[in-house]
Amino acid sequence: MPVIQTKTKLTEELKKLKHKLDLGLVPTMGALHNGHASLIKKAVEQNNNVVVSIFVNPTQFNNKEDLDKYPKTLDADIKLISEISNDIIVFTPEVSEIYQENIVPKTYDFDGLDKVMEGEFRDDHFNGVGTIVEELFKIVQPSKAYFGEKDFQQLRIIQKLTEIQHIPVEIIGCEIVREGHGLAMSSRNERLSKxxxxxxxxxxxxLKTAKNKFGTENALIIKDWVNDQFKNNKDFKLEYFDITDVETLTPIKNKIKSVKYRAFIAVYVENVRLIDNIALN
Incomplete structure (x- = not known):
C-alpha cells in the first residue's frame, strides 16, 4: 500500500492508474475510527481506485490548544486502512507541502451556510475547510469524494464549494456511525474518561427525543426543552441547539411540510467539544 508525502510523488502514482476517471477520495485528519472506516469502505465499493488523505489542517482550527491536542496516530491509521484494502493510496503531506510558508485560508462566499451554528462559534473555520478540500481536489482530481454526515454543515459547505468553484466531483454524504450507547464516533471521544x-x-x-417532539410541538418549545436538559447538568455545557432547513441551514421559523429539517447540537463535556445532528423528517 503506497504511503506518499509529496504532491509530486502522488501525481506520479496517480498517473499509473488504469481507471483514472474512477477515483474516490476520503479526506481525513487521521486518528481514524470506525466512522472513517465506513467512508473508506464505501469508497472502495464504489471506485476502482481510492486515495485516503491524512492531514491535520491548521487553518480550520480557531483554537491553537485544540490543534495541539489533536491526536496523531499515523501507524494505527495506516494499519486500519490496510485492513480494508492494500490497494488504497495514502497521502500524508506535511503542512509545508500544502501551504508552503503561507499558512492562511482563502476566503469564500458560501451564501450564508458558514454563518450559523459552527460558523458562529468558530471564526474562519469553514474558510480553512474549503481551502484544504479545494487543494486536495486539485491535487487528486477525484470523481467522487466522501464525507460523514456527523459534520453535516461541513458537508453542505463542501457541496457549495464544488458549485461556486466549478469543481467536477460528486460529493457523497455517509451516515453517522455511532458507539454502542449512541454517541457519534469522533476522534475527540478518545479524550473523554470512560x-x-x-x-x-x-x-x-x-436529539432522538427532539425528533419525536418535532412531529407535534413548536420548534421554539423544543429548543427550550433541550436547553433545560443541559441547564442543570454540571457534566455538560450546551453551546447551541438549532433546527434548520437542510438545504440553506436557515433556522426554522414556521414549519413547512415540503421542507426537510435537521436538528444540530454542540456540547462541551470535560472541556471536549462534541457535535451531533439528526434528520427530523
Whole structure:
C-alpha cells in the first residue's frame, strides 16, 4: 500500500492508474475510527481506485490548544486502512507541502451556510475547510469524494464549494456511525474518561427525543426543552441547539411540510467539544 508525502510523488502514482476517471477520495485528519472506516469502505465499493488523505489542517482550527491536542496516530491509521484494502493510496503531506510558508485560508462566499451554528462559534473555520478540500481536489482530481454526515454543515459547505468553484466531483454524504450507547464516533471521544463517555450518550438521546417532539410541538418549545436538559447538568455545557432547513441551514421559523429539517447540537463535556445532528423528517 503506497504511503506518499509529496504532491509530486502522488501525481506520479496517480498517473499509473488504469481507471483514472474512477477515483474516490476520503479526506481525513487521521486518528481514524470506525466512522472513517465506513467512508473508506464505501469508497472502495464504489471506485476502482481510492486515495485516503491524512492531514491535520491548521487553518480550520480557531483554537491553537485544540490543534495541539489533536491526536496523531499515523501507524494505527495506516494499519486500519490496510485492513480494508492494500490497494488504497495514502497521502500524508506535511503542512509545508500544502501551504508552503503561507499558512492562511482563502476566503469564500458560501451564501450564508458558514454563518450559523459552527460558523458562529468558530471564526474562519469553514474558510480553512474549503481551502484544504479545494487543494486536495486539485491535487487528486477525484470523481467522487466522501464525507460523514456527523459534520453535516461541513458537508453542505463542501457541496457549495464544488458549485461556486466549478469543481467536477460528486460529493457523497455517509451516515453517522455511532458507539454502542449512541454517541457519534469522533476522534475527540478518545479524550473523554470512560465514565463521561457513557454519560455523553445523553446528547443523542436528546436529539432522538427532539425528533419525536418535532412531529407535534413548536420548534421554539423544543429548543427550550433541550436547553433545560443541559441547564442543570454540571457534566455538560450546551453551546447551541438549532433546527434548520437542510438545504440553506436557515433556522426554522414556521414549519413547512415540503421542507426537510435537521436538528444540530454542540456540547462541551470535560472541556471536549462534541457535535451531533439528526434528520427530523
Amino acid at each position: 465514565n463521561t463517555r457513557q454519560k455523553a450518550a445523553l446528547i443523542y438521546e436528546t
